[in-house]
Amino acid sequence: MTSVRFNRINEMTSDLVIEVKNLWAGYEQNDVLQAINFSVRELDYIGIIGPNGGGKTTLFKVLLGLLPPQRGQVKILGLEAKRGRRYIGYVPQIITFDRSFPIDVWDVVRMGRLGKRRLLSRFNRQDDEKVEQALQQVDLVDLRHRSVSELSGGQLQRVYLARALATEPRILLLDEPTASLDSRASATIYKLLEEINSYVTILTISHDIGAISSQVKTVGCLNQKLYYHGDRQITDRMLEQAYGSTRSQVVHSNIPQRILNPHNTEE
Amino acid sequence: MLEALEQEFMQNALLAGLLVSIASGIIGTFVVGNRIVFIAGGIAHAAYGGVGLGFFFRFNPVLGAIAFSVAAATGMGWVQRKTQLREDTVIGMLWSIGMAIGVIFIDLSEGYKADLTSYLFGCILAVPRLDLWLMWLLDITIVLLVVAFYKELLAISFDDTFATVRNVPVDTLYLMLMVIIALTTAMLMRVAGVILLIALLSMPAAIANLYVKDMKKTILLAIGLCMVFTTVGLALSYILNFTSGATIVLCAAVTYLISLAIDAWRKSRHQRNRTFEEA
Numbered sequence: 347m348t349s350v351r352f353n354r355i356n357e358m359t360s361d362l363v364i365e366v367k368n369l370w371a372g373y374e375q376n377d378v379l380q381a382i383n384f385s386v387r388e389l390d391y392i393g394i395i396g397p398n399g400g401g402k403t404t405l406f407k408v409l410l411g412l413l414p415p416q417r418g419q420v421k422i423l424g425l426e427a428k429r430g431r432r433y434i435g436y437v438p439q440i441i442t443f444d445r446s447f448p449i450d451v452w453d454v455v456r457m458g459r460l461g462k463r464r465l466l467s468r469f470n471r472q473d474d475e476k477v478e479q480a481l482q483q484v485d486l487v488d489l490r491h492r493s494v495s496e497l498s499g500g501q502l503q504r505v506y507l508a509r510a511l512a513t514e515p516r517i518l519l520l521d522e523p524t525a526s527l528d529s530r531a532s533a534t535i536y537k538l539l540e541e542i543n544s545y546v547t548i549l550t551i552s553h554d555i556g557a558i559s560s561q562v563k564t565v566g567c568l569n570q571k572l573y574y575h576g577d578r579q580i581t582d583r584m585l586e587q588a589y590g591s592t593r594s595q596v597v598h599s600n601i602p603q604r605i606l607n608p609h610n611t612e613e
Numbered sequence: 614m615l616e617a618l619e620q621e622f623m624q625n626a627l628l629a630g631l632l633v634s635i636a637s638g639i640i641g642t643f644v645v646g647n648r649i650v651f652i653a654g655g656i657a658h659a660a661y662g663g664v665g666l667g668f669f670f671r672f673n674p675v676l677g678a679i680a681f682s683v684a685a686a687t688g689m690g691w692v693q694r695k696t697q698l699r700e701d702t703v704i705g706m707l708w709s710i711g712m713a714i715g716v717i718f719i720d721l722s723e724g725y726k727a728d729l730t731s732y733l734f735g736c737i738l739a740v741p742r743l744d745l746w747l748m749w750l751l752d753i754t755i756v757l758l759v760v761a762f763y764k765e766l767l768a769i770s771f772d773d774t775f776a777t778v779r780n781v782p783v784d785t786l787y788l789m790l791m792v793i794i795a796l797t798t799a800m801l802m803r804v805a806g807v808i809l810l811i812a813l814l815s816m817p818a819a820i821a822n823l824y825v826k827d828m829k830k831t832i833l834l835a836i837g838l839c840m841v842f843t844t845v846g847l848a849l850s851y852i853l854n855f856t857s858g859a860t861i862v863l864c865a866a867v868t869y870l871i872s873l874a875i876d877a878w879r880k881s882r883h884q885r886n887r888t889f890e891e892a
Contacts, residue, residue, distance in 0.1 A: 410777075410778050411778075412774065412777060412778070431778050431780075432779070432780060434778065436774075436775060436778050438772070438774065438775065442772070442774075444771065444772075446822070447646055447770070447771055448642075448646065448822055448825065448826050448827055448828050448830075448831045449767070449771060449826070449827065449828060450826065450827060453767070453827075453828070454771070457767075457768050457771070457772070457775060457776070457779070458779075460764065460765070460768055460776065460779040460780075460781055461779040461780050461781075463764070465762065465765065465782070466761055466762075468764070469764065493826030493827070494826075495826060496826075509775070513779070
């Protein structure tokens with residue numbers, strides 16, 4: 347009895363927003379994720395890198411309650427993923443964006459309000475205000491009535507970001523937020539994320555080390571197993587564990603100096 | 614031509630064309646937006662099994678078609694969302710199994726069978742009054758459902774993963790959309806037949822998409838275009854003594870091709886202007 351009560355008090359006072367314990371997940375016989383343990387604290391800004399096929403997308407699916415874990419436990423703000431996901435603002439890769447779909451920026455961003463309105467009830471003025479705020483934040487108010495077919499890659503990414511912000515999230519999950527963007531558009535996204543991080547926890551994944559903003563507070567490597575120890579820099583050892591022999595191909599790309607352990611650049 | 618309108622079968626035909634256009638314009642927009650034209654085709658063909666059943670047991674074949682298409686739609690929706698089966702293979706199989714069942718039942722039926730081609734290629738001139746009432750009922754049902762669940766239907770059509778994360782009941786709504794598609798194809802069967810109706814379902818929405826970039830506007834324009842195609846097609850088929858379903862579909866096809874050409878011309882002009890400005 348006492349231990350249960352103690353745990354509850356402990357949970358309430360902790361600032362853990364995501365807690366993953368001994369997570370195994372994947373498809374049929376294939377364990378894409380093995381023995382993953384990590385926790386995310388309020389206002390963390392974590393960048394996870396890993397090779398394609400290393401389980402980045404699978405990890406997101408588990409966190410969003412789209413794929414049940416085979417073993418282990420996932421808690422979002424102390425809740426099961428399916429219940430906790432309402433606090434998560436999800437930003438998918440822009441490749442998934444169907445640009446031929448007849449819809450404008452405003453209607454896409456307003457989808458962020460879906461969880462707030464039940465079936466059969468309409469979006470209301472409060473929703474419109476939140477959508478407007480989100481658009482202001484990503485500087486897209488002028489393009490609110492623009493069709494998504496007429497947007498650039500950077501603008502699409504900001505539409506997705508605004509849609510996630512309209513959900514009033516506690517946590518933002520970003521899947522390859524700057525893949526296929528030019529450096530100027532990427533810089534805009536990084537700057538926005540830095541601002542947003544002052545009040546929202548951010549977890550971002552990418553296959554490209556160069557695509558992790560230098561503003562992230564901590565970094566990790568994911569390749570079936572997760573190498574994350576709350577470090578501020580990617581160490582030689584983490585890269586070796588995550589990428590194995592392909593490590594050299596990763597390291598010479600344009601990596602923000604801050605992220606990489608200085609030893610690496612001397613190579 | 615105008616005196617033709619005084620005849621009851623002609624009035625029925627005109628009304629039938631207008632009534633199916635409402636359902637077709639709405640649902641066609643969702644079918645095109647969701648990229649599930651092939652599924653809609655499978656559902657339409659599977660409905661033929663119900664037509665055969667109706668002939669054999671002597672009840673209204675449209676009711677049989679509704680039952681078969683709803684069953685096929687539910688099956689395809691379930692395969693697509695809940696199983697790892699190859700969905701295109703399953704759709705293709707249901708497509709021909711439904712037709713095969715129809716053909717066998719019609720073999721077993723006795724008596725006059727010439728009416729059958731009207732279910733394959735459509736015969737808007739032979740729509741009985743009872744079917745018009747059925748069309749009214751289906752139109753009202755479809756409009757009410759789409760209006761009631763519009764924000765969710767738009768969301769699952771655009772990005773079903775995001776809708777799931779926002780706790781929208783995606784599977785249930787998707788199944789509902791499938792059933793509505795089935796009801797729409799059963800209605801369209803009278804006008805264009807199971808083989809031709811897929812063009813009438815998808816082309817108005819595809820044309821509308823070239824001109825407007827908003828779901829609601831696409832729906833309204835698609836309804837309008839569909840009404841024009843059925844009416845003009847009906848008139849032409851009457852004057853030229855052509856099969857009505859085929860004439861209607863070709864009206865839509867000609868408009869589609871012209872619209873594509875206009876769109877290509879507009880884009881190239883836009884491109885040229887831009888190059889000019891940059892130079």
